[in-house]
Amino acid sequence: MNDTELLHVLALLKVEGIGDVVAKKLISHLGSAEEIFKTKPHLLNAIDGIGQVITKNLKNKSIFKWAESELQFITKNQLAVFHYQDESYPHRLKHCIDAPILLFGSGTLDFNHSKIVSIVGTREVTPYGADFCKKLIEDLVPFNPIIVSGFAYGVDIMAHKTAMDCQLQTIGVLAHGLNQIYPKSHKKYISKMEANGGFLTEFWSDSNPEREHFVKRNRIVAGMTEATIVIESAEKGGSLITAKLANDYNRDVFAVPGRVTDTYSFGCNYLIKTQQANALTSAADIVYFLNWDIPSNNNPSKAIQKQLFVALNEEEQKVYKYLTQHGKQVLDQVALECHFPIFKLSPILLNMELKGVVRPLPGKLYEAI
Template sequence: MNSTELLHILALLKVEGVGDVVAKKLINHCGSAENIFQAKTSQLKAIDGVGDVLIKNLKDKSVYEKAEQELRVIQTENYNVLYYQNDNYPDKLKHCIDGPILLFSAGNINFENRRIISIVGTRQITSYGTEFCKKLLEDLAVFNPIIVSGFAYGVDIVAHQAAMDNNLQTIGVLAHGLNQIYPKTHKKYVAKMEQNGGFLTEFWSNSNPDKENFVRRNRIVAGMSEATIVIESAEKGGSLITANLANDYNRDVFAVPGRTSDKFSQGCNDLIKTQRANLMTSAADLVYCLNWEIASPTRNDKAVQKQLFVSLDNDEQKIYDYLQKNGKQLLDVIALDCDFPIYRISSILLNMELKGVIRPLPGKLFEAV
């Protein structure tokens, strides 16, 4: 995107009464942000929902002064700009009607991998939630997903750290401009995150982490992801807003159950009870619901190769012998013939995939290697 085009987009975003939904409507009708400002009044009035007040606001030349100031910051700091019509913009977020038309990023973010999951939850994570999160990402590392969270205290930062520990790309979606970090105590994680991932925001450089910004931030977390996982949450909290947004965007939502007496399991239990989230007890639940398959190894540290001698427990050996004898079989058929409940068979099959003794096939089929 050239600087002239970016300048007009920035100016459009500063027009009073223009949000992401209206901006997209105007751009789709006129072809570009520059064309909007050059359009005749009769052309603008032909756009559904555009009235005299908005047309008057589009004539306000002061928006260019604000846009020029932000453009200088972007160029000076060398921020990456992601426009909703360009290839570098998160694919799933393009399909959210209220997704931001512009995103700014810092670091080394690469969206070629379409397996993107968001992990959210309480800022007061317990040892139970911490251990679950770490084990989850350790088990999911073989699928090499991008891990998205909000860089806040608690579940967010544990998810980012666990992703980095497993050499996974991780993205912190911020509720403020890129020229600051909130909370300040998390500055120590910035350099490492930017090596393999980084930060994403829709907010300009002069934006502070105001309360209302976090709700806007949550729609990006939910919208850009294939699935949202709630690790722990009280009865009310921002992570439940993210889960509801993910449901509104027709994304998969997962929640980690806990004891009914645990304060920070109440929100998750309620999501499951009201069927707004799938039950998550292990990585296998996510893999099964999203129908993920292990790709060919591309990273030396996480290469999954068939071993010459593999240690299988009794349950794994039973399933392996069954597949050797019967060939490709559906997950449900394997569970029935080998006498395992579905929730148990999913976990066993994932472990066997990780050991390289079976492989998943399209249509939830599995075969012995």
């Protein structure tokens, strides 16, 4: 997108009565933001949902002063701009009707990675939540996922820091413009974040971290990822809003269960109880539910990785080890070598098939995946 079109998009977003949904409708009808401002009023009025008030507001020349000022800020600070029609725009977010028409970013951003999850939770993270968050990310390292969060206190910054320590790309979605950072105490992480990931926001440079901005920001956190993970949450909070948005966008949601008496497990337990989230007990659950393949080049021992990341019990591990060492085997031979009667081995293999670690072949053959 060239600067002329960007200027017109910025101006369009400053028009009173026009938000992301209406702006997308106008661009869809007329082809570009620049063309919208050239179109005669009676043709604009003919578009469904565009009335005389919006048409009149489009003629307000002062909006271009705001747009020019913001374009100067973008250019001066060498910010990345992602238009919703660009290939570089987060492809999962494109499918959300209320997704921002523009996103502003800094750092080395790659939104279209095949594996990307958001991790959210309370700002008052407990030792239990902190330990779980660290262990989860460390165990997901072989899959090289992008970790997205909100750069806030508690679970958010814990997720970012652990991802950086593990040399994973991490993205902080901000509730304000890129002329500042909130909270200020997190400024020390900026350079390291931008070296392997960075920051993303829909807010202009004059936008401060207002309360309503955090709620609005959450739809980006939920929409741009394939799954949202809630580590800890009280009975109410932004994490539950993010989980609801993720469900609305038809994304997977996971929540870490806790004791029923723990304040910061109330929210997670509620999500699980009401079937708004899958119970998350280890990285194996993420791998299983999201159907992530284990990359063979990260570890020479495929069997060890399968045992680590897929919840195989002792009997299943025994069968899996035999199949990885001996290749395709008939059912009777597996039963003989693993010392299981057929009636017991059959349900074991069925469970392993459902977990995606073995597959049946013609002639009662089985092989490890």
